[in-house]
Amino acid sequence: MNPNLLTGPATRPLVPGSVYGEGAGRGRREWSPGRSKLADHVAAGGELPVERDSGVLYLGAGSGTTLSHVSDLVDEGVVYGVDKAYRPLKTLLRRLSGRENVVPVLADGRNPRNYAGKVELVDLIYQDVAQRDQAGIASRNAEAYLAEGGHLLLMVKSRAEDVTEEPEEVFDRAAARLADFEVAEVNVLKRYPDHACVVGRYRP
Ligand SMILES: C[S@@+](CC[C@H](N)C(=O)[O-])C[C@H]1O[C@@H](n2cnc3c(N)ncnc32)[C@H](O)[C@@H]1O
8 A cells, every 4th residue: 555645535745735726734635536536536445556666657647636646646756747738737837846756748648659758667557638549548658658567547538439328338348448458447436427447457
């Protein structure tokens, strides 16, 4: 268990103070499942395979809400935050300046070559991009940057793939497309019924 993950859930802050308006103080930052899909996954008892010294590739960093908690968890590691949009990344930069373990990357995650030389081999890929071909994007990034035996946490948004299909069918198909992964869990999120967190282990 990562000692920076506190019950609630909450994380032990790497840098004191609130990042995006969440409750903070007394050595903890609240990590509300209502504001972060990853917190919802964790609150439901989902696997969070991240050590203090892990390297994490975070695809779909957005404005850094969830990424700030990942940064707390890997206080001796690094988190590469990739987003294709400049505006959220600008907010992330403002919110997370002073965190030396965060490396923001402005790039399209569909083509991992875009950030070759900026990102090194990692232990975990966390992906939350809410666009089509989510399993394909994860697989290509794993091939480029994920260590063998490393983990993937893939937030699949069913409506981003197909609005007409039942979410469960979309989740199952995405999991089945992760050919190089042993899929350990498909956790349909309680507060985000359109989303599931697929947990996989990389066995290429
Ligand atoms: C749901 S938001 C991310 C929220 C964030 N993960 C959090 O929990 O705080 C999805 C983000 O993915 C980004 N995105 C979508 N397609 C992308 C792509 N192909 N490459 C990189 N980022 C992408 C969007 O710009 C957006 O900021």
